[in-house]
Every structure is written in C-alpha cells, then in structure tokens.
Amino acid sequence: MSLGTFVNDTHPPTSGSRPKLLLLMPMAQEHQAQLRERFEVIDAPTAALRAEAVAAHGADIEVVLTIGAVGLRAEEIAAMPRLGFVSALGAGYENIDVAAAKARGIALANGAGTNDACVADHAMALLLASVRALPQQEQALRAGVWRDALPLRPSVNGRRLGILGLGTIGMRIARRAAAFDMEVGYHNRRIRPDAGAYAYFDSVLSLATWADFLVVAAPGGPGTRHIVNAQVLQALGPQGHLVNIARGSLVDTAALAKVLADGQLGGAALDVYESEPHPPRELLDFPNVILTPHIAGWSPESVQATVDLFLLNAERWKNGQPLQTPI
Template sequence: MKPLLLVLIHMTDDRQALIEAVFDILYAPDAARRKSMIETEGARIRAVVTNGAVGLTAAEIDALPALEFVSAIGAGYEKIDVKAAKARGIEVTNGGGTNAACVADQVFALLLGTVRKVPEYDQAVRDGLFREVLPLLPNFSGKKLGILGLGEIGREVAKRAAGFDLQIAYCNRRQRTDVDYQYFDNIHALASWADYLIIAAPGGAETFHLIDATVLQELGSKGYLVNIARGSLVDSAALADALHRGVIAGAGLDVYETEPAPPTELLACPNLVIAPHVAGLSPEAFAAADARFVENGRRFFAGEQVTHSVLEAA
C-alpha cells in the first residue's frame, strides 16, 4: 500500500499523475478542503506536500498522528512549522534550486523592464509618441549589482549578471568560500554600493521589512530594487514613498506583501514593473520540483537518505 499524501497546493492532473507513482493522494488546495481532509482523514495521512506560502502549522501537525514526511515543493518553507515537525521526528525537505534558473531569468526581465522602461515605452508607442519626446535612458550594462542572499537563486543571478558586464557583490549570513564576488556583511553597506539591489533571501521573522526606508535611501536616486524572494522583506509603504519621491529610480517586484490581493499602495507608483509571483513558475521548474519531491518521497519511505532536508534550520 502506498503512503497517503495530503496535497495542499494547486496541482494539475498530469503533475498529480506523476506523484501517484509513489503516493495515494488527498487533494486539498483550498482552506475548506484542507480543514475537512485533516479532520476526516488525519489519522491516515503519512505525508504532506505544500510550499512556503501555504505552509503547515503546528496545530495541523498535531492533528496528523501518522505524519512522517513533509515537503515544500519550492525553495521556501517559512510557513511550515519545522520546529514542531522536528520535535515529532518528521522529515522536512524542500525543492531548493529546482526553479533557480527560472527565477534568475525573471530577475533580469524585471530589472531590464524597469531600467529601460519597457512597459512605459511600449505604451508610448501605442499612444503615438516617438523617441524625441521621451527621456534618455541609462545603459543597463557596466553597473554594480548587489545580491541579498547568495543561495542557489542568488548564484544563478550572479552568473547572468556577468554576461551584462556587471560588477557583482553580495550580502549573506556568512561569507562564502566558493565565490570571489565582493562581500558585504550588512545590507546597508551593500545598498550604498549597488546600482541594482536584488532581494533573494528567505522570508520569515528574521528578514521582515529588512528593506526599509533607510536601505532605500542608501540605494539612492539612481538605484533600482528587484524583489523575487518574499513580499515581507520589503516595507511596502516605504517603497511606495521612495518611488513617488524619487528616492530610488525604480523597482521590479515579483512578490508583494498583500498577495494574492493587489498591492494597492504600489500600483500607482512611477517606474514600477510588477508580476503576480510567477518568477519560479515554468514547465521546466515544475518538472524539476516534482521529480525532486517524488524521489525524496520514494527514498524516505524506502528507508533511504533524502536530499535537501531543512531540519538543520530548526
């Protein structure tokens, strides 16, 4: 008999079919079905697949006495109560790196779109305007790019930045020994140095509103911000104020604090390019994440070593 898996995220039929090779599935991608499945089937559920935004609470873990294995399908796991899982001896894994290339591609879509005003100039042409009445824009290449969080996504960003002849620096919890990029031990120094500031750090309480009015002031009037991490890292009110007053030159956001509701205080901001949290979504990224999850599930229930365990963080 295959282990019973509770699926808490939206998943197409073909993705479910892949997972059914290892698990029997209970599909509960909304709050009502989630509550119902845990109440009626909780005693039989041995595995849960979720993501960082959807999570799994300590109370839900307590309601699943047979639970042995939890996996975040993407890199983030900030709303999974890892400490509660660890206390029960429950394995927790994630899909770190499976969508890193896709997310890094989106960084440059947002950054180029903002610096070179692609949406605004597209509209200008549709309005009958030509280049003589539009402002002259700076080169994109040859600038300084700072990365907050040099994990797998951050390193993919750095690889692409080299192709644009950008100077690269980063801020991390600790300096890495496997790269030779310039290192800053705090976000304020990185922001003051950078022309482009890329947010690729984990979400959670430790990074809440790390990008505040002070950091934006340090980034400066010729600086650009891109956030592809979590909306909680950026103080939305401070960003809106900075964009309206020209404290920074522009911003590209794939994430925002009010998700999934629109970020109303940001939508009227000048020189903002925004997307609905799609940086990590592509057929290739889903295939890699699903394959990682299925393989880890197979390994775990076969008594083999899993990869990408996140229990060390608890």
C-alpha cells in the same frame, strides 16, 4: 546536490498500499496524475478544504506536500499522528513549523535547486525591464509617442549590482550579471569563500549605498522581515532600482510606496509582495513599478523538476534512505 542524513524513523507506509498525501496548493492535473500513481491524494488547495481534510482524514495522512507561503502549522501536525514526511515543493519552507515536525521525527525536504535558473532568468528580465523602462516605452509607442519625445534610459552594463542573499539563486544571478559586464556585490550572513570575484558587504545598508541596483534573493521568515526598509531604499537613490524575487516579507511595502512617491527611488520590479495573492494596492498607481504574479520559478521545465524531486525524496523516505534535499 548533496545527500542528507535523515533516515525515516516514523510510521512507515503500509506495505503494498498507497499512502494518503495531503496536497495543500493548486497543482496541474498532469502533475497530480503523477502523484496519484503513488499516493492517495487529498486535494486541499484552499483554507476551507484544508481544514476539512485535516478534520476528516488527519488520522490517516502520512505525507504532506505544500509550499513555503502556505506552510504547515504545528496544530495540523499534531492532528496527523501517522504523518511521516513533509515536503515543500519549492525551495522556501518559511511557514512550515520545522520545530514541531522535527520534534515528532518527521522527515522534511524541499525542492532546492529545481528552479534556480528560472528564477535567475526572471530576476534579470525584471531588472532590464525596470532600468530600461520597457513597459513605459511600449505604452508610449502604443499612444503614438516616438523615441525623440521620451527620456533616455540608462544602460545596465557596467553598473553595480547588489545581491541580498548569495545562495544558489543569488550566485546564478551574479553569473548572469557578469555577462552584462556588471560589478557585483553581495550581503550574506557570512562571506562565501567561493565568491571571491564579488565584493562582500557586512550590512544591507552598506550594500545599497554602494549599488546602483539591488536584487533581493534571501530567504523569508522572521529574521529577514522588512530587511529592505526605508533607509535601505533611500540609500539606493533616485536612480536606483529594486528587484525582489525572494519573498514579499523582505521588503517594507509601505516604505517602498513612500520613497517612490517622494521620487527617492528610480523604480521597482517585484515578483513577490506582502499581500500575496492580492496585488500590493499601495504600488499599483506607480508607472515605474513592474509586478509579476510570483512566477519567477515557474516554467514547464522547472515545475516538472520540482515534482520529480518530490517523488525522489518520497521514495527515499519510503525506503528509509537519506533524503536528497533535507531541511
């Protein structure tokens, strides 16, 4: 990972004291214990506790640790005059008001790179499960139905995989797909010079038209909301499969439900959805939809790596050094 260039120019922590840290999402006690060695932690994983914490401790909070889905709002930043460092635990930071933070000179970091391999593994697991209909196969077996009465499922090898968002995670997915002898294409805002082995498409629609399967791995935010719409889903076709391990906002849930109901898409496997943390009700009755609870990046190894990276960035901020993974 390359070093950033941001040097802390906000209120530094008081020498010898533990800065107050506002923790805005659930975290295992073992990892909270690591934080408490260096910070006075204010645990506020719910909206009510969050509002209470900002009101009661805003004047003294120096550090905020959040995630992209939870974020940090401009009015909360304004209520914390000593705030000097904000970090997203994972790679995403779409709901952090970056402009408001930068206007205050607040150091910003994320957990880029810590769970890329884990997410890529999960993406391939979802793809294989969807194309090979593993949940349906197991249910049939448990009901006493043997293979002779079941439809043949297609292979994954030799097929065309489209990747929407060829960032660090997308590249790892592409390498795993290559091991399955798949042909890989991608759509990005721009061509990656180091992705010469993969075909570039200048639109999501052209990528979906070419691909047998589409994996969504692009960042969330207003610019990518519903980028996978009805037209893109229809272009994948009745034998196509959609995998989303990015953000739920990228896929139009209502459009997905309609193409599935109309038989215009072979299947979908989603780790993220617009209704999080609630399951997408529109999709629950489809047997060819696989849902996991936003766990693609979660493993003991990857979670520990995110905590370690946050602590490294916090130490660099404290010492006025460039952050390891600045936003």
